[in-house]
Amino acid sequence: MRPNRYPDNAWAAILLAVPFGGLVIFYLWPLLRTVLLSFSEGTAFTGYTITGLGNWQRLFENGDDVWRALVNTLVYAAIVLLGVPIAMVIAALLHQRGLRGRSFYRTLYFVPVVTMPVAVAMVWRYIYNGDFGLLNEVLDAVGGPTRAWVADPDTALYAVAVVGIWMALGTNLIILAAGLEAVPQTLEEAAMLDGAGPVRRFLSVTVPLLTPSIFLVSVLSVIGSLQMFDLLFIMLGRTNPALADSKTIVYLFYEEAFVRNDRPLGAVIALVTLVVTLAVTAVQFRLQRRWVTYA
Amino acid sequence: MKSTNTMLALAATAAVLTLAACGDNGASAGGSDGGGGEEVELTFATFSPDQEPAIRQILDVFEEQNPGVSVEIQIIPWTDYWSTLQTSTAGGTGPDVAWMLGAKIGQYIDGGVLLPLDEAFEESGLDIEKYPEQLVDLFVDDGTTYALPKDFDTIGLWYNKALFDEAGVAYPTPDWTWDDVITAAKALTKPDGSVYGIGAPMDPQATYYNTIYQAGGEVISEDGTTSGYDSPEAIEGIKFWTDMINVHHVSPTLESFADTESVAQFMSGRLAMLTTGSFYAIRFANDEYSSQNFDVTELPAGAQEATIINGIGNVALASTEHPEEAARLAVFLSGEEASRISSETGTVIGSYEGTQEAFVDAFPQFNLQAFLDQAENGVVLPVSRNTDAWASREGEFLTPAWTGEQSVEEAAANLADAMNEALAQE
Numbered sequence: 001m002r003p004n005r006y007p008d009n010a011w012a013a014i015l016l017a018v019p020f021g022g023l024v025i026f027y028l029w030p031l032l033r034t035v036l037l038s039f040s041e042g043t044a045f046t047g048y049t050i051t052g053l054g055n056w057q058r059l060f061e062n063g064d065d066v067w068r069a070l071v072n073t074l075v076y077a078a079i080v081l082l083g084v085p086i087a088m089v090i091a092a093l094l095h096q097r098g099l100r101g102r103s104f105y106r107t108l109y110f111v112p113v114v115t116m117p118v119a120v121a122m123v124w125r126y127i128y129n130g131d132f133g134l135l136n137e138v139l140d141a142v143g144g145p146t147r148a149w150v151a152d153p154d155t156a157l158y159a160v161a162v163v164g165i166w167m168a169l170g171t172n173l174i175i176l177a178a179g180l181e182a183v184p185q186t187l188e189e190a191a192m193l194d195g196a197g198p199v200r201r202f203l204s205v206t207v208p209l210l211t212p213s214i215f216l217v218s219v220l221s222v223i224g225s226l227q228m229f230d231l232l233f234i235m236l237g238r239t240n241p242a243l244a245d246s247k248t249i250v251y252l253f254y255e256e257a258f259v260r261n262d263r264p265l266g267a268v269i270a271l272v273t274l275v276v277t278l279a280v281t282a283v284q285f286r287l288q289r290r291w292v293t294y295a
Numbered sequence: 296m297k298s299t300n301t302m303l304a305l306a307a308t309a310a311v312l313t314l315a316a317c318g319d320n321g322a323s324a325g326g327s328d329g330g331g332g333e334e335v336e337l338t339f340a341t342f343s344p345d346q347e348p349a350i351r352q353i354l355d356v357f358e359e360q361n362p363g364v365s366v367e368i369q370i371i372p373w374t375d376y377w378s379t380l381q382t383s384t385a386g387g388t389g390p391d392v393a394w395m396l397g398a399k400i401g402q403y404i405d406g407g408v409l410l411p412l413d414e415a416f417e418e419s420g421l422d423i424e425k426y427p428e429q430l431v432d433l434f435v436d437d438g439t440t441y442a443l444p445k446d447f448d449t450i451g452l453w454y455n456k457a458l459f460d461e462a463g464v465a466y467p468t469p470d471w472t473w474d475d476v477i478t479a480a481k482a483l484t485k486p487d488g489s490v491y492g493i494g495a496p497m498d499p500q501a502t503y504y505n506t507i508y509q510a511g512g513e514v515i516s517e518d519g520t521t522s523g524y525d526s527p528e529a530i531e532g533i534k535f536w537t538d539m540i541n542v543h544h545v546s547p548t549l550e551s552f553a554d555t556e557s558v559a560q561f562m563s564g565r566l567a568m569l570t571t572g573s574f575y576a577i578r579f580a581n582d583e584y585s586s587q588n589f590d591v592t593e594l595p596a597g598a599q600e601a602t603i604i605n606g607i608g609n610v611a612l613a614s615t616e617h618p619e620e621a622a623r624l625a626v627f628l629s630g631e632e633a634s635r636i637s638s639e640t641g642t643v644i645g646s647y648e649g650t651q652e653a654f655v656d657a658f659p660q661f662n663l664q665a666f667l668d669q670a671e672n673g674v675v676l677p678v679s680r681n682t683d684a685w686a687s688r689e690g691e692f693l694t695p696a697w698t699g700e701q702s703v704e705e706a707a708a709n710l711a712d713a714m715n716e717a718l719a720q721e
Contacts, residue, residue: 043402044382044384044385045381045384045402045403045405045406045407046405125554129555130554131555133554148548148550148551151549151550151551236553237553237556238690239496239497239694241549241698242550242553243691243694260683260684261381261683
């Protein structure tokens with residue numbers, strides 16, 4: 001026993017050091033630099049010197065932009081979260097016994113995940129186009145309301161969120177499908193013998209047993225949504241009249257840090273994003289006690 | 296021993312030169328004047344893949360004239376160009392020579408990261424008088440030259456002849472005024488919305504900067520310290536465009552331009568007129584419909600004639616290991632030879648006097664002479680030390696004026712406040 005234990009520990013330490021080293025170099029060190037930068041002033045050429053709370057003050061003095069961006073981000077995250085029940089229903093349908101072409105459908109739903117967000121955004125831009133868009137053509141044919149979906153401040157954020165739901169669907173489906181595999185057939189059969197219909201079985205048996213997967217998917221979905229930038233950047237463009245009302249917090253970060261070259265203020269916004277993400281995730285973990293069943 | 300080393304060095308140099316010669320079709324074969332025998336490699340950063348063929352051609356000539364010096368092109372896409380250049384330059388790992396814009400150079404001069412080019416320019420034998428004066432001034436600070444314009448662009452009134460013929464309206468002429476444009480635009484607009492008389496996108500360089508100066512206003516004060524947006528002339532210049540949408544209804548809305556950019560709408564035959572730059576000539580020429588139907592003339596006059604003129608410069612970075620060669624390359628890339636190659640290939644209008652006619656001849660289907668004729672009324676694209684700090688807010692504050700939610704007076708006043716605040720921090 002004794003001679004074996006020591007080499008094991010050494011190996012464990014060596015193998016752990018590799019990812020830990022990566023964590024320090026690529027995560028903790030940049031994080032520390034970001035914190036320092038947020039208290040600094042200067043430009044890339046003159047170098048940055050720590051001066052105090054000036055950047056934080058600036059952020060909260062011109063707080064309107066930040067608040068609006070925070071609200072937009074949370075609204076976006078909430079809408080994309082609606083994609084989770086949608087993914088559940090589709091996962092359950094794909095899980096039905098005897099379904100033909102199961103892998104075809106799974107591939108179909110997974111395609112958006114492996115497609116570049118830029119390409120997805122470009123295609124949806126055409127769909128949403130106010131003058132020649134596919135969506136307006138269809139709505140026009142059935143007498144529905146047409147508009148410039150991503151150029152109208154009233155709809156732009158929601159239109160982008162729909163794409164967000166669609167893009168996240170594939171990942172959500174994979175995780176939920178794996179969760180479904182773990183639901184014991186026997187319970188379903190018992191419920192069936194008790195006379196429960198498919199909907200009742202789904203709601204009373206499948207969903208409660210699936211809650212750990214649902215929880216995981218929800219947390220990942222919210223974290224991803226809080227960092228949304230690429231869809232907005234490409235689908236709206238810089239002279240879009242809806243932009244001012246649709247900016248997310250990461251978009252604001254991009255503008256300050258890379259368009260206006262105000263890296264210290266960008267650092268402040270990045271840290272605010274981090275804190276908000278941590279807080280929202282903490283709330284989710286706190287709430288899970290009320291609804292997640294660990295069998 | 297010494298002679299052996301020299302022999303080896305020479306042999307190595309010769310070998311490398313031969314290899315280099317193979318690489319560019321023997322353009323730099325020879326290399327016989329031997330130079331110092333030291334191999335110098337320079338990196339040149341640009342953001343335009345479109346111009347790469349012309350640049351390569353120019354570099355071949357440079358390499359031929361400077362044996363032992365080879366230049367590698369590094370293309371960084373526009374979206375990453377400025378952040379990459381800034382961080383790599385600040386970190387000392389940047390390129391030796393790079394493209395620069397008037398709007399960006401202030402930060403680099405303040406940071407002390409650029410090499411003065413005065414000496415290299417004197418040696419080159421080029422004549423400073425042969426460059427457009429306004430553009431030269433963009434890159435000069437305190438009497439020191441940090442870049443020379445390699446090209447320039449001006450804005451013209453492009454129009455679709457087929458749509459003018461269809462509506463029975465006479466083509467625009469250089470004598471047109473603002474009122475002529477409005478009258479024609481009304482006649483060209485079809486009530487069913489399939490054709491609009493003119494495009495009025497919110498594009499500073501292509502639209503409202505021009506009319507602000509035509510109205511006698513200014514975007515930024517001469518000394519670069521205060522905003523000109525709250526003057527009645529600037530407001531008039533902006534109104535010219537917002538009225539096209541909200542009063543005359545002869546242009547698609549800002550929403551429409553957000554969905555489909557103005558140039559794409561123009562090329563699809565939805566707009567009869569569009570004011571935009573000489574830099575689109577090459578794109579229009581390569582499109583069959585545009586090539587057949589488009590032509591261009593000078594911008595209409597307001598209270599006075601004006602067009603926005605802009606150009607790209609070449610800077611040498613102070614972090615280079617070969618300052619002498621880098622400075623020589625930066626000057627060469629903006630020199631007469633480079634200018635001629637740019638023009639002849641129709642890539643851009645070369646900046647050096649006497650080389651520009653070649654650009655006009657490159658696409659005879661368009662009256663490109665209009666862009667050259669206007670250069671004398673050129674107002675250089677407005678800049679300050681930190682242009683991005685206020686230029687990035689223009690769109691944000693002017694949007695409500697374009698959509699009609701706010702009066703131009705109100706929007707312009709708000710923009711002037713924000714701009715003055717940003718300028719005060721410079």
